[in-house]
Amino acid sequence: MKSQYSEIEGKNIHSDTIWKNKSFIYIWLGTIIYDLTFHIYILAIPLIIYEISQSTLAMSTMRALDFAPNVILGIFIGVIVDRTNRKNFMRYSILLQVILLISLVFLLENSTPSLWMIYIIGFLVSAFGYSFWNGFHSSLPQIVKKEQLTTANSAISFVYQIINIIGPGLAGVLLFTLSYSYGLVVTIIGLCIMVLLISLTQVEENHLQRNKDIETKPFWDDIKEGWIEVKQNSKLFSMTITILCLNIASGISSAVLIFYALDQFKLTSNQLGIVIASSAIGGIVAALIAKKSREILGRGKLIIIAIYIGSFGQFLLFISSHWIILMAGMILIGFCSVFINVHYQTLRQESTPAHLLGRVSGTTSMLMKIATPISFIGAGLLGERIDVCWIFLISSIIMILLTGVLVRYKVFKFA
Known part of the structure; x- marks a missing residue:
């Protein structure tokens, strides 16, 4: 279906560059602070969780719960995003995260919280975090022009990867020198700043005008409309299924990575932060070349190349004998993830009508991540029975098989 973006009035929106767009700068700065402190x-x-349980299953269960809201609530959140004021939706989502983190600080200060308490709070924090990012990506076409979306997504991803280098290391230092509670207070402050910057952002809510019967239209009809839009968009649908398979492969690996690093190499929180942050080095490279690469090759071929690179990164995790090799593998995995994400986000925003973006984002997010929580739990159970390093090899093999399928069905020719 051809995209039906409305013309957006206003000096900021029609500036020649996104860096003259005050609204984009406000929300861009907000995501920087949000990401940095959320680390x-x-x-x-x-x-x-590791201190409480020292169990791969307990840690992978938390990872599964982080993704569960996308699967369970993704479509419903998408409909709400399309039915409401997206600016307010983003603010309220973050404010609810603030309330939850304050509750977690209270628990840590007054007792040792049980696993089920952490699981509940973690699930809800992830749910409202997903709500915020759905609203954010759905709002972006109402903040910048269509032809600026790749540049905007690349700029957001570039800074996000810079923060992924700084953030985990900084978080590790803070958690090493301060208590968990004081560290989480810093996160709370960052989220509050984000709320303020969202308030300064101008988001054109033209999608609400296109749905004049929004309050009386059945909720399930909105869900169906979003699903039909995804199915009709063959390029978006094929890339969504590709990322679903990729998430299964990367999910079983990421579920056990932190446990493996702590248990096998006995890393400190500082060293762990550095290992996690190293993926951002590859992400920075990916963000820098994403726009230029699209001018050279089609998205399908670019996705296949990126998956090959990610597969080799997983193999490096498998053969790692030192945490420096872990870093090298994470760099390649980070490149694969960010490169694919930039192109996917841009394709979804370019090819989807503005008034359907929330639903399409929710539907595709559910499809992409529907098997991820199962992968996390499965990896945790598997990690209790075999050497964790073999899980990285399994992930690498799945990714190689995936590229074979993509080539076999000639995905690169139409994506």
Whole structure:
């Protein structure tokens, strides 16, 4: 279906460059602060669980719960995003995360929380985090022009990867020198700043005007409309299924990575932060070349090349005898992930009508990640029975087989 973007009025929107667009700068800066401080929470949760349980299953279960909201709630959140004011939706999502993190700090300060308490809070934090990012990506076409979307997504991904280098290391230092509670307070402050910057951002809500019967239209009709849009868009649908398979492969690996690093190499929180951050080096390279690469090859061929690179990264994790080799593997995996993400996000935003973006984002997100929680739990159970390093080899083999399927069915010719 041909995209039906509305003309967006306003000086900021029609500036020649996104760097003259104040609204984009506000929300771009907000994501920087959000990502930077949220790394403290991301690193703290598995460390807390490891101290309580020292179990691969317990840690992989938390990873599964991080992705569960995308699968269980993705479509419903997408409909709500399309039915409401996206700017307010983003603000309320983050404010609810703030309330949850305050609750977690209270628990840590007054007792040792049980695993089920951490699981509940972690699930809800992930749910509202997904809600925010759905609203964010759905709002981007109402903040920048269509032809600027690749540049905007590349800029966002580039800074995100820079933060992925700085963030885990900084988080590791803070958690090493401070308590978990004080570290999480820094995250809370960062989220509050994000809320302020969203308030300064102008988001054109033209999608609401196109759905004048939005309040009376059956909820399930909206879900069906989003699904039909995804099915009609053959390029988007084929790439969504490709990423679903890729997420299964990478999911079983990432579920056990932190446990493997802590258990096999006895890393400190600082060293663990460095290993996790190393994936961002590859991500930075991917963000820098994403736009230029599209001018040279089609998206399908680029995706296949990126998966090959990611497969080799997984193989390096398998043969690693030192945590430096872990870093090398993470660099290649980071490149694969970010490169594919930039092209996928841009394709989805370019080819989807603005008033359907929330639903399409929710539907595709559910499809891409539907098997990921199962992969995480499966990896945790498998890690209890075999040497964890073999899971990385399994992941590498799955990715190689995936590229074979893509070539066999000539995905590169139409994607």
